[in-house]
Amino acid sequence: MKNQNRLLICLLTGFLALFPSSLFAQSYSITLVASFDYPGAGNSTTPFGINRGGDIAGYFLNSSGATRGFIRFRDGSFSAPLVEPSDTGNFTRGAGINSVQTVVGDFFNVGDNSFHGYFLSGGVFTQFDFGGPFSTNVTGINDAGDFVGTFGNVTQPNQGFVNVGGTSTVITIPGATLSFAYGINNLDRAVGTYTDSASIVHGFLRDSSGALTAPLDFPGSTSTEFLGINDRGWIVGRYQVGDGLIHGLFLKLPNTFVSFDFPGAVETSLNGINNAGLISGRYTDGAGIRHGFVARVRRTAN
Secondary structure (H helix, E strand, O other): OHHHHHHHHHHHHHHHHHOOHHHHOEEEEEEEEEEEOOOOOOOEEEEEEEOOOOOEEEEEEOOOOOEEEEEEOOOOOEOOOEOOOOOOOOEEEEEEEOOOOOEEEEEEEOOOOEEEEEEEEOOEEEEEOOOOOOEEEEEEEOOOOOEEEEEEOOOOOOEEEEEEOOEEEEOOOOOEEEEEEEEEOOOOOEEEEEEEOOOOEEEEEEOOOOOEEEEEOOOOOOEEEEEEEOOOOEEEEEEEOOOOOEEEEEEEOOOEEEEEOOOOOOEEEEEEEOOOOEEEEEEEOOOOOEEEEEEEEEEEEO
16 A cells, blocks of 8 residues: 555656646636615616625715715615715715724715715714825725725825824825825735826735835736735726726736626726625726626636
């Protein structure tokens, strides 16, 4: 029996030596799970962050022109519209959600002509501002309560920031004219997008130490935006190429890209991803109305 085992090991070793490891490389595919709209006639629906259980935060534009946040729960039901109490501009968005269903987003206040971030936990809204005379958008949150967002005003171009342990840090990208931070995972790795001096939009990754990987671009694209990241380092977003259309993207670092288009859509965007590979996304139809969907990315052997 020992000799047979040695023979099997030798045969297997020889087999692996004859065939390069690239033959066993992994690829990834994306499949549609479900599509949805926030209930009500004429609503345009934009899902964004998704938590580990499959709850999704987002926002919708209703037929009267008001923007309202929402939660789509894992069972497919929806929350009542989310409206921040200081929203005087008919504009409240949901953007990120963590495992305890704390929602982050932003709202507009007419009185000071500014956007403000918020946290919603246990039915209570708490306003968040980066500080100074800036508008603030909060766009992603992890399970520890660390979050990302963007601040800026008419004289200060938008800049992304990350807040870890209660301390906000500006994300400075060399050569960027403006930037936006959108997603953060439980390892405090953040993703977003920035514009360079030639007005080209790129994706970026920031690790917990502050080290940046940029630019990160979908091959052949004219614009790349990163919107979500999970604990595996899987990134989702969108890109454009010469056809002028917007396509969804998935990236497994360092360079495995997958493109995804919702069937029949004129625009597709992958906005959030959880550790199970569930993706929250939106597509735009020919009439310019947005709709939500859930998709799943899976690893497959070539």
